[in-house]
Amino acid sequence: MNIIKRLFRIGKAEAHSAIGSLEDPIKMTEQGIREMKEQLDQSIQALAQVKALSIRRKNEQEALVNQSSDYQNKAMLLVQKGIKEEMPIEDADRLAKEALKKKEQSLLDAQIAEGERQKLESDVEKMQININTLKSTISKWEGELKTLRARVQVSKATQDINKKMTQIDSDSTISMLEKMKDKVLQQEALADAYSHIADASKSIDQEINAAVDTSDAHAESELQKLKEQFNAN
CATH class of the missing domain: 1.10.287 (Helix Hairpins)
Structure with a gap:
């Protein structure tokens, strides 16, 4: 056929x-x-x-x-x-x-x-x-x-x-990744810079209060009082 x-x-x-x-x-x-x-x-x-x-x-x-x-x-x-x-x-x-x-x-x-x-x-x-x-x-x-x-x-x-x-394009891909890496490093460095600036801008009063902070001592004193109350009962 x-x-x-x-x-x-x-x-x-x-x-x-x-x-x-x-x-x-x-x-x-x-x-x-x-x-x-x-x-x-x-x-x-x-x-x-x-x-x-x-x-x-x-x-x-x-x-x-x-x-x-x-x-x-x-x-x-x-x-x-x-x-x-x-x-x-x-x-x-x-x-x-x-x-x-x-x-x-x-x-x-x-x-x-x-x-x-x-x-x-x-x-x-x-x-x-x-x-x-x-x-x-x-x-x-x-x-x-x-x-x-x-x-x-x-x-x-x-x-x-x-x-x-x-x-x-492998070359362009690698180049793009490198640029992204540089950008991340730049952002991290910028964050550190702002942190340093924030620390440097603290007032004298803030530094003094931080140095003489007696919150722990006050708490210790209150705890001792509670113990004495229990002992008295």
């Missing part, structure tokens, strides 16, 4: 450098499958027609055989009528001969019909084999199409990743 030959060329075309992606083989496969399905429909219709002809010829052959038997019976009846003088012997013989001629013609036509029926049956068998092969081929290429589509998805994903990787 020309369609199948076209599909088998897909593998060769796919490997050819002129095809940049798998999309062209996918389109070719889809088109090929559509054409094969159309051919399958036409073949099934033709098969039905041939089967109908075969059935018709079979029915005709059986009818001719029955007709032959009928003429045989009529010829015998005519002969009997002649012998019994139920009709003129000359007429009986003449009609009996005509009946026998028709009998022979019916048998001949039945043989022809049977030969045609056998030929049609042979054609039906061949057509059925071709249809089964076509169905199998369609099923195979539908599976191949699924595989091709999956490969396209993987190919596109890989291509996108590789493209993004090629767009990454």
Whole structure:
């Protein structure tokens, strides 16, 4: 089949450098499958027609055989009528001969019909084999199409990743990281500077109060008083 030959060329075309992606083989496969399905429909219709002809010829052959038997019976009846003088012997013989001629013609036509029926049956068998092969081929290429589509998805994903990787400039990335590091160091240094400035701007009173802070001593004294109260009770 020309369609199948076209599909088998897909593998060769796919490997050819002129095809940049798998999309062209996918389109070719889809088109090929559509054409094969159309051919399958036409073949099934033709098969039905041939089967109908075969059935018709079979029915005709059986009818001719029955007709032959009928003429045989009529010829015998005519002969009997002649012998019994139920009709003129000359007429009986003449009609009996005509009946026998028709009998022979019916048998001949039945043989022809049977030969045609056998030929049609042979054609039906061949057509059925071709249809089964076509169905199998369609099923195979539908599976191949699924595989091709999956490969396209993987190919596109890989291509996108590789493209993004090629767009990454390692030198510019390192430079950016260095700038960020310098900025952090600058911020840390600036924070230290503000801390030193805050310490230097404390007033004399703040320094004196910090030096003579007696909050701990006062707390110690209060604790001692509480203990004495418990001891007195």
